[in-house]
Amino acid sequence: MNALQHKIASTLAEEHGAVRATMRAIELELARPRSHPAEVERVRDLMEEIRAFRHCLQRHFRPEQAGDLLSVMGVVDAATIRLAEQILVQHESIEGRLLGILSELGQLGEAGCALTERSKQEIRSLFAQLARHEHLENDLYRRVVEPGPTPES
Ligand SMILES: [Fe+2]
Numbered sequence: 001m002n003a004l005q006h007k008i009a010s011t012l013a014e015e016h017g018a019v020r021a022t023m024r025a026i027e028l029e030l031a032r033p034r035s036h037p038a039e040v041e042r043v044r045d046l047m048e049e050i051r052a053f054r055h056c057l058q059r060h061f062r063p064e065q066a067g068d069l070l071s072v073m074g075v076v077d078a079a080t081i082r083l084a085e086q087i088l089v090q091h092e093s094i095e096g097r098l099l100g101i102l103s104e105l106g107q108l109g110e111a112g113c114a115l116t117e118r119s120k121q122e123i124r125s126l127f128a129q130l131a132r133h134e135h136l137e138n139d140l141y142r143r144v145v146e147p148g149p150t151p152e153s
């Protein structure tokens, strides 16, 4: 692996660690019981946290989305490129769900309502999708960086 490839791989690993840590912190917050007035406040806090998380994800997705990332990593085989394309399509679904959650939290916040069980479930379900997505990416980059033996070898 050359210096640029090494830098890309370590930046991705670092960012994936930060994404996991943010999701864990929000999940812990969701699981913490609160009294009613604090529940209303929590909707607003959560909205700020998820909005900040969305901006981090947008910054994280941008280089992944750029077509030249895989070429920098030296990916040439069609199967890996196809897998990478499938993974990249998931960014749109994740972004759409994040916007949906922010809109729901915005409505709850404006109405002075507490977080609903449905919203909590949607956040947890989105985080599960995002964790699977990042896991697939880790597999993909591992495959690129440490290619296994070819059938002929
Ligand atoms: Fe991604």
Ligand SMILES: [Fe+2]
Pocket (backbone or CB within 6 Å): 016, 060, 064, 134, 137
């Ligand atoms: Fe990623």
